[in-house]
Amino acid sequence: MQILNLQLNFIGEKGVSALADALEINMYLQTLDLQNNDIGDNGASALAEALKTNTDLQNLGLRENGIGKKGARALAEVLKTNTGMQNLNLSGNWIGEKGARAIADALKVNTGLQKLDLHGTQE
Numbered sequence: 579m580q581i582l583n584l585q586l587n588f589i590g591e592k593g594v595s596a597l598a599d600a601l602e603i604n605m606y607l608q609t610l611d612l613q614n615n616d617i618g619d620n621g622a623s624a625l626a627e628a629l630k631t632n633t634d635l636q637n638l639g640l641r642e643n644g645i646g647k648k649g650a651r652a653l654a655e656v657l658k659t660n661t662g663m664q665n666l667n668l669s670g671n672w673i674g675e676k677g678a679r680a681i682a683d684a685l686k687v688n689t690g691l692q693k694l695d696l697h698g699t700q701e
Contacts, residue, residue, distance in 0.1 A: 580606060585613040585639075594621035601628040601635065611639035613667075622649025626656040633662035641695075642670035650677025654684040661690035668694075674701030 589597070594617040601607065617625075622645045629635065650673035657663065673681075678696060685691065 581609040582607055583609075583611045584615065585611055587615055589615045589617070591616075591618055591621045591624075593617075595624040598624040598628040601625070601632045605632065605634045607635055609637040609639075610635060611637075612643065613639050613641040615643055617643045617645065619644075619646050619649035619652075621645075623652040626652035629653075629656045629660050629663070633660050636662060637665040638663060639667045640671065641667050645671040645673060645677075647672075647674050647677035647680070647701075649673070651680045654680035657681065657684035657688045657691065661688060663688075663691055665693040666691060666695070668699060669697040671699050672701060673699045 645668065678699065
């Protein structure tokens with residue numbers, strides 16, 4: 579399987595943590611869309627941890643998931659070393675200025691990301 583669309587499934591933090599565990603060993607998935615699943619900062623952090631080892635995931639959709647600056651910082655940290663990610667959608671979250679700044683800093687060294695959507699991100 580290369581594409582997994584779990585939009586609007588309300589998997590929450592626990593569900594995305596289980597998914598993150600699977601991502602650590604699955605090197606086939608290229609696109610994961612988790613729009614509107616209420617994963618929050620802890621879920622984003624769990625995904626970021628998985629993306630330290632999984633560099634094959636190219637597209638990650640995290641639109642409208644209640645992610646704040648803590649989750650954005652975790653994703654920014656992994657973007658510094660994971661160059662496999664090509665598209666990241668964080669629109670409609672609550673990352674605010676500090677989260678956006680962390681991502682901007684990561685982009686100074688990231689050479690793989692081609693598209694980043696931060697539309698409607700506020701504090």
